[in-house]
Amino acid sequence: MRVRRTSGRLRPRSVRAKIVALLMLPVVSLMALWAYAAVTTVAGIGDTERAKDVNAELLTPVADFVTTLQAERTAATRYAARPDADSGAALKTAGAATDRATTALADGINASASDAALLNSALPARIERLSADAERLATVRAQTQQKGKAAAAYTAYGSVIEHAFAVTGALTGEKGTDSASQARVVLELSRAREAVAR
Numbered sequence: 001m002r003v004r005r006t007s008g009r010l011r012p013r014s015v016r017a018k019i020v021a022l023l024m025l026p027v028v029s030l031m032a033l034w035a036y037a038a039v040t041t042v043a044g045i046g047d048t049e050r051a052k053d054v055n056a057e058l059l060t061p062v063a064d065f066v067t068t069l070q071a072e073r074t075a076a077t078r079y080a081a082r083p084d085a086d087s088g089a090a091l092k093t094a095g096a097a098t099d100r101a102t103t104a105l106a107d108g109i110n111a112s113a114s115d116a117a118l119l120n121s122a123l124p125a126r127i128e129r130l131s132a133d134a135e136r137l138a139t140v141r142a143q144t145q146q147k148g149k150a151a152a153a154y155t156a157y158g159s160v161i162e163h164a165f166a167v168t169g170a171l172t173g174e175k176g177t178d179s180a181s182q183a184r185v186v187l188e189l190s191r192a193r194e195a196v197a198r
Helices: 015-081 085-119 123-135 137-144 150-171 178-197
Strands: none
Touching (some): 015 123, 015 137, 015 150, 085 123, 123 137, 123 150, 150 178
16 A cells, blocks of 8 residues: 655745744734734724714703703793793793703704714614604693693603603613713713702
8 A cells, every 4th residue: 555645845845934834824813813903993993983972962962951951841830830920931931941952952963863873773763752852842831831730741841851861871872981981970960860850
């Protein structure tokens, strides 16, 4: 029985060629690992920048909207419980502040619309619901103008505020970023302020 030998051409003849052949696999593997790490790092940086942009464009307008809406809810509840000139003036002032905050919110929503879905898949639906609520504030205000409708006003405003908290909650979903940490702090402070306001 004859044993076949491989041709001499496939085997490296010099010591240098043998060393290069031995080192080729680890070097290629290391290069592939470095490429994977670079791509992953760049993707992480992109996600962090996107979260930072969306938070900068959306987090402050939502927080301001919630604050002014809480003040308007308080004024509306007082007016619905006991309508007089003072409570009517306070409601009008609070409504004007909420209208300014609503305009800023709409601007923030428009600025962050393209990145919102990339940051959190639930965020666009929550933003859309909050935007619809902001557009329906005139209806909520009409309900509060009626005497004895304090409970209805309280509930309607509370629903809009909860939808705003849902948007802020979606902004906290990005783990391990400073922007998400800021959003969580803002959300918790807003919830505490809401508990006090109620």
